Amino acid sequence: MTEKTRTEHLLNSVQMAHFVSHGAIRLDAVVPEELNDEAMRVLPAGVPPVPYGTPVVGAYPEGSFVRRLLAVPRIAGAVRSLVGPGPNIDHHAVHVRGPREGEAQPLHADAIIDVRPDAFDVQLMYYPHAVTLEMGGTLSVPGSHLRRTNESDTGRYQNLRGQDRLVCPAGTVVFLHHGLWHGGRRNDSDTPRYMFKIRFNPTVRQRLLWDTSDLTDPRVAAALDTDFPWYEQATGRLERYQRVLMWRALTGDDTFDLDHWVTRVSNRPQEATT
Amino acid sequence: MTPSTPAPAPAPATPSAGAVRQRVLVLYLSTSALDSHVLGWSLYDGTGRTAPTTGDSEEPPYATGVAALRDGWRLIQASQLVPPYPGHEYDVSFLKHEFFFEQLVPTAGAH
Numbered sequence: 001m002t003e004k005t006r007t008e009h010l011l012n013s014v015q016m017a018h019f020v021s022h023g024a025i026r027l028d029a030v031v032p033e034e035l036n037d038e039a040m041r042v043l044p045a046g047v048p049p050v051p052y053g054t055p056v057v058g059a060y061p062e063g064s065f066v067r068r069l070l071a072v073p074r075i076a077g078a079v080r081s082l083v084g085p086g087p088n089i090d091h092h093a094v095h096v097r098g099p100r101e102g103e104a105q106p107l108h109a110d111a112i113i114d115v116r117p118d119a120f121d122v123q124l125m126y127y128p129h130a131v132t133l134e135m136g137g138t139l140s141v142p143g144s145h146l147r148r149t150n151e152s153d154t155g156r157y158q159n160l161r162g163q164d165r166l167v168c169p170a171g172t173v174v175f176l177h178h179g180l181w182h183g184g185r186r187n188d189s190d191t192p193r194y195m196f197k198i199r200f201n202p203t204v205r206q207r208l209l210w211d212t213s214d215l216t217d218p219r220v221a222a223a224l225d226t227d228f229p230w231y232e233q234a235t236g237r238l239e240r241y242q243r244v245l246m247w248r249a250l251t252g253d254d255t256f257d258l259d260h261w262v263t264r265v266s267n268r269p270q271e272a273t274t
Numbered sequence: 275m276t277p278s279t280p281a282p283a284p285a286p287a288t289p290s291a292g293a294v295r296q297r298v299l300v301l302y303l304s305t306s307a308l309d310s311h312v313l314g315w316s317l318y319d320g321t322g323r324t325a326p327t328t329g330d331s332e333e334p335p336y337a338t339g340v341a342a343l344r345d346g347w348r349l350i351q352a353s354q355l356v357p358p359y360p361g362h363e364y365d366v367s368f369l370k371h372e373f374f375f376e377q378l379v380p381t382a383g384a385h
Contacts, residue, residue, distance in 0.1 A: 139329035
């Protein structure tokens with residue numbers, strides 16, 4: 001993976017805005033078939049754990065399966081765009097939903113409540129085989145990542161309008177913001193469902209790390225303004241407010257706004273300097 | 275603290291003639307009004323006849339809270355309207371408008 005190759009596959013601003021509004025970005029069938037086949041031989045045996053905070057180069061030897069997975073150009077470009085160069089590995093895990101195991105995970109966000117306004121972790125979720133609706137693909141709730149809740153305290157919520165019940169082709173990778181509500185669904189098929197997860201911790205400031213050549217594209221604001229059918233009428237407005245703050249942190253542009261939501265309630269003319 | 279033998283679990287209640295079990299429906303609505311539209315839903319079935327779980331359906335059972343009332347569900351709890359904590363007025367967190375309903379269902383042993 002050369003620097004040029006990695007740069008050519010960076011996310012663009014519209015994709016980053018999609019990540020900020022949805023809390024996830026999905027790359028369908030991005031992993032080559034031969035690597036997917038290898039994954040189905042490697043993952044059932046598990047991937048040895050590494051200490052929290054291990055750099056990628058220390059976690060996965062050169063030439064190893066995981067290292068080659070992370071070198072897939074579009075995966076490398078997305079990781080670079082989201083968390084920058086040299087991220088650390090928080091942890092990784094092979095998740096298996098057994099055939100007809102009868103239970104789903106409660107809706108949750110991983111780790112503990114994490115309200116950092118100017119940094120975020122990213123979780124890579126890799127599906128080496130095709131996932132059907134019956135196989136218990138990951139449930140996720142688009143736009144839930146900025147809600148301040150702790151782990152499985154959201155377990156009471158079984159279904160929300162607009163939820164995403166993952167169905168995907170082999171080799172699909174989804175990148176999740178650390179706060180996104182998700183859970184493994186009940187596998188009602190006769191086939192085990194595999195997913196390999198890696199959580200990345202950034203080691204650099206997450207600002208303008210992507211391909212910013214389209215930063216002023218109107219589709220950026222449109223993506224940031226996405227509505228989701230599970231939002232309460234009033235709270236949906238606060239979601240826009242929170243996204244504006246996140247986009248400002250990501251770009252360094254403290255004047256950015258959507259429909260005046262942040263500007264209006266920040267206006268303190270009596271404190272203006274003359 | 276010395277480990278102790280846990281108390282035995284109570285024997286499951288045996289349905290008797292006329293016994294009922296509770297089914298619970300939780301609806302999350304768009305506003306605090308019971309006739310606003312449903313955003314989220316959960317079901318818990320005390321009869322054991324069904325096993326609803328996370329991510330098992332795409333469409334809500336009712337369009338509004340009132341539609342559930344009209345179908346015979348009894349409202350047993352509604353979330354209170356709580357002002358935001360000072361300094362946290364713009365935070366987003368749990369769904370605000372949660373309504374609990376119940377149905378009392380005769381069990382198989384009921385005559």
